Every structure is written in structure tokens, then in C-alpha cells.
Amino acid sequence: MIHLRDVARVYSAGETAVHALAGVSLDIDRGEFVAIMGQSGSGKSTLMNIIGLLDRPTAGEYRLGERDVSRLPEDARARLRGRGFGFVFQSYNLLPRMTALEQVELPLIYQGAPDRRRRAAEALVRVGLADRIRHVPTELSGGEQQRVALARSLVVNPLVLLADEPTGALDTATGEELMRLLTALVDEQGLTVVLVTHEAEVATHARRTVRMRDGRIIEDTGARAGARAGGTAS
Numbered sequence: 001m002i003h004l005r006d007v008a009r010v011y012s013a014g015e016t017a018v019h020a021l022a023g024v025s026l027d028i029d030r031g032e033f034v035a036i037m038g039q040s041g042s043g044k045s046t047l048m049n050i051i052g053l054l055d056r057p058t059a060g061e062y063r064l065g066e067r068d069v070s071r072l073p074e075d076a077r078a079r080l081r082g083r084g085f086g087f088v089f090q091s092y093n094l095l096p097r098m099t100a101l102e103q104v105e106l107p108l109i110y111q112g113a114p115d116r117r118r119r120a121a122e123a124l125v126r127v128g129l130a131d132r133i134r135h136v137p138t139e140l141s142g143g144e145q146q147r148v149a150l151a152r153s154l155v156v157n158p159l160v161l162l163a164d165e166p167t168g169a170l171d172t173a174t175g176e177e178l179m180r181l182l183t184a185l186v187d188e189q190g191l192t193v194v195l196v197t198h199e200a201e202v203a204t205h206a207r208r209t210v211r212m213r214d215g216r217i218i219e220d221t222g223a224r225a226g227a228r229a230g231g232t233a234s
């Protein structure tokens with residue numbers, strides 16, 4: 001589903017150029033659960049931003065399904081991004097005065113979707129928060145807040161969930177709980193998850209681990225046949 005070929009991303013910072021991605025080729029199938037690991041500055045977030053259509057490669061090719069999305073203009077990218085991708089970050093980015101239910105309804109309001117209340121409530125049930133839907137963020141634990149953020153990104157039924165350090169602000173046990181939840185979503189609902197983490201323990205929940213260094217993929221373990229980094233073009 002996701003096909004990257006020789007993708008580069010160069011940032012110009014004053015006089016110097018930063019090669020955040022220096023030729024990344026990666027294929028991710030529907031229903032995969034992939035962890036991306038690597039030192040700070042190795043290009044993980046840059047890669048996630050490109051996959052999630054928040055950013056464009058400087059060079060190389062990105063195909064999403066059958067479609068070449070490497071050089072789409074911003075409005076077309078925004079449309080595809082809204083339908084195709086859910087994002088979860090280390091910070092939950094919840095709005096302070098809104099209940100869990102209202103936060104999860106927001107993306108549906110932007111889409112003008114029908115049945116918003118019911119769908120938002122269902123998404124909260126999926127993440128195990130049926131009994132917290134009227135709570136505002138200050139009345140929720142960190143793990144619960146992260147699950148509200150997860151429900152908010154899942155409510156639009158994205159093809160791919162992109163999670164950049166989602167357990168970064170959680171204690172170990174709460175992080176484990178979140179990872180079990182993601183595993184269940186992959187196994188039971190066929191969600192595709194790409195997750196960035198520093199913690200080896202967290203990465204063990206993923207089926208496949210991609211390791212980056214200096215803007216390159218240096219290792220890819222557990223990939224399905226035909227879907228591995230640097231594999232032959234398909």
C-alpha cells in the first residue's frame with residue numbers, strides 16, 4: 001500500500017543542508033504493524049511526515065496504493081491525508097474544555113459527516129473509554145487522554161495510523177496497555193500502524209522493526225516477503 005523509492009528530504013538551514021532522509025526505500029502492506037527505531041535525528045519523524053502527506057520528498061518517489069503522491073499540490077494532499085491517515089503524537093493535543101466525546105466528534109464535524117455523536121461514542125468504546133465520554137482532559141489520566149487522542153484519529157476510519165512516540169509521556173504499564181490496544185486494532189480490525197519509538201520494549205509489540213541511522217534504513221526485520229526495505233521495485 002505504501003511504496004517509497006529512494007526518498008530524500010533535504011532541509012536547508014542557513015548555509016548548510018541537512019540530509020534528513022538520504023535515500024529511503026520502504027514498502028508497507030495493509031494490516032502491517034511496523035515500529036521505526038533509531039537515534040534522535042536519524043530521520044524518523046521526517047519519514048512519518050512524508051508517509052502521512054504532511055511533507056513532500058525532495059527527491060524520490062512515493063506511491064500510495066496505485067497513486068503517485070510524491071508531488072501532489074497541497075490541497076490534494078490535504079484531502080488524501082484527511083481520509084487516509086490518523087496521527088497520534090507524544091503530546092495528546094486535546095482541547096482543555098471539551099469532553100472526550102466532543103474531542104472525538106471534531107474530525108467528523110470538519111468532514112460534515114452524519115451520525116457524529118454515535119460514531120464518536122463508538123470510537124471511544126473501541127479504545128475502552130465507554131465510561132469516560134463526558135470527562136474533560138483534567139479528569140482523565142495520561143493513558144486515558146492518549147486513548148481519547150487515539151479515538152479522535154480512528155473515528156474517521158483511516159487506512160493507516162501514524163504514531164510518533166505515543167508512549168513517550170506514559171509510564172511503562174500505561175504504555176504497555178496502549179500497545180496492547182494497538183495490537184488488537186491491527187489484529188481484529190486490519191488497521192495498519194506505523195509507530196516510532198525509542199523503547200525496545202515498545203517495539204516488541206510490532207511485527208516488524210525498521211531501524212534508521214543518518215537518514216537511511218540500516219535494518220528491517222520481520223517484514224513479510226515482498227515488503228521489505230530496499231526490496232526490488234514492485
Ligand SMILES: Nc1ncnc2c1ncn2[C@@H]1O[C@H](COP(=O)(O)OP(=O)(O)OP(=O)(O)O)[C@@H](O)[C@H]1O
Pocket residue numbers: 011012013018019020038039040041042043044045046047
Ligand atoms: N524543519 C527542519 N529544518 C531543518 N532541519 C530539520 C528540520 N526538521 C528536522 N531537521 C533535521 O533533520 C534531521 C532528522 O530529524 P527528525 O525530526 O526526522 O529526527 P528523529 O529521528 O525524529 O529524531 P527524534 O528521535 O529526536 O524525534 C535532524 O538532524 C534534524 O535536525
Ligand SMILES: [Mg+2]
Pocket residue numbers: 044045046164
Ligand atoms: Mg522525531
